């Protein structure tokens with residue numbers, strides 16, 4: 001099975017709008033899902049330029065974009081993807 | 088409450104939009120349109136009863152980010168006129184905080200409340216124990232008459248089912264000095280004679296109803312007018328954004344600041360002076376000395392704790408020395424302290440050498456408005472490099488350590504850290520002053536915010552990661568005592 005790739009945006013807009021909390025996921029995700037996920041902090045994912053900064057911070061779980069991302073919402077998306085993958 | 092909640096998110100979004108409006112070719116009109124842009128026709132109404140109220144509250148928030156007081160503000164004045172007035176203002180407003188009445192209304196006053204868990208028991212200890220006759224039985228269950236209840240919480244303690252709860256007003260209960268309370272209309276009011284500008288109510292209000300009055304427009308205007316505007320960056324900034332302080336300097340220069348200096352430079356002077364003072368005081372037989380660099384603590388001493396004033400160091404703050412250096416170098420310079428907290432705004436208002444304060448949220452909003460990608464920037468060096476100790480001032484324990492390092496073994500230093508001002512630590516400080524001794528140490532470092540300045544109400548990063556980044560950064564800096 002392919003690993004789920006999580007990208008956390010640490011670009012300026014996302015960081016100012018609250019990505020600092022997402023840094024916790026670098027520890028939380030591997031603890032929770034082991035090697036089924038791969039997480040990485042990224043520089044600007046270029047999502048902030050197209051829509052309002054009000055939607056930042058952004059994260060990506062494979063190709064799914066999560067706006068106003070929180071620790072919870074990223075975990076939920078990973079869980080959803082893992083469940084779907086197993087079916 | 089978590090730092091990254093929707094209320095702070097909203098405030099930052101508004102700051103970005105206000106700054107963008109300023110940078111556009113029609114500040115007034117584009118400011119007027121912000122509430123409509125954020126809640127366009129037909130959009131969903133996330134928080135309030137209707138779109139009109141949402142927009143009105145956004146309008147109020149914008150007025151605060153333009154730097155005005157909301158208490159008693161005139162509803163009829165257009166946002167575009169406020170924007171215009173902000174451009175005409177010569178000095179920032181005196182008080183640092185303002186309450187948005189409209190946003191505040193949703194919160195019930197502090198009271199004791201009987202929940203559905205009440206079993207309507209036979210013993211009725213609540214009824215028996217209420218000294219004020221506030222409890223009666225309605226439909227077999229207890230009920231509290233709020234006009235008689237004195238909030239003594241006796242009934243809560245005696246109920247065998249834990250059925251009675253105390254509803255708290257977050258701002259009232261977090262305020263360490265009882266400076267905020269509800270008026271008859273149920274709106275929170277700040278008593279500025281008591282307020283120490285600690286910013287705790289700003290962080291804790293779930294409705295985001297308490298705003299800092301921003302000076303960002305005043306600062307940007309000075310830059311636009313071609314003045315030499317110098318940014319003085321507080322030590323805690325090193326852990327706030329995904330870049331180092333040299334890239335941060337580049338970013339601020341890009342925004343039009345003429346120079347950027349580290350306040351850690353002033354912190355080095357504070358540490359040295361304070362070490363000298365500490366040594367003298369100890370030789371004269373003083374039982375202890377407290378630090379004096381935290382603005383929230385200084386306000387506390389000045390307004391509520393005069394008994395500890397004789398024990399507080401006379402040494403000035405890092406901001407003081409840094410601003411003095413900047414003004415000596417160029418008396419025409421406009422100085423801006425870049426700050427982790429609102430308390431420094433109150434300190435700056437009393438110091439003629441500090442013209443403005445820009446907090447980290449406002450600075451972050453400025454970078455977003457300018458579309459600056461920090462990690463891509465080239466570094467710019469500082470004229471004066473500060474010491475490791477000075478750069479650590481913003482972390483709890485950092486000030487005490489610098490004083491100890493600057494003292495360089497001359498005195499016997501035993502540090503005691505007061506990590507956060509709250510009712511309990513105020514009581515402890517009062518005790519030290521009254522007894523004239525502190526059993527935990529002779530150098531008491533007081534930080535108003537937990538974690539130190541990295542826990543300030545305007546910080547962007549979490550305390551944990553910010554502290555770690557600062558430690559990583561400072562370990563290669565030069566030591567203070569050489």
Ligand code: FES
Pocket residue numbers: 009010011012013014015043044045046047048049056057058
């Ligand atoms: S900063 Fe996150 S998408 Fe641009």
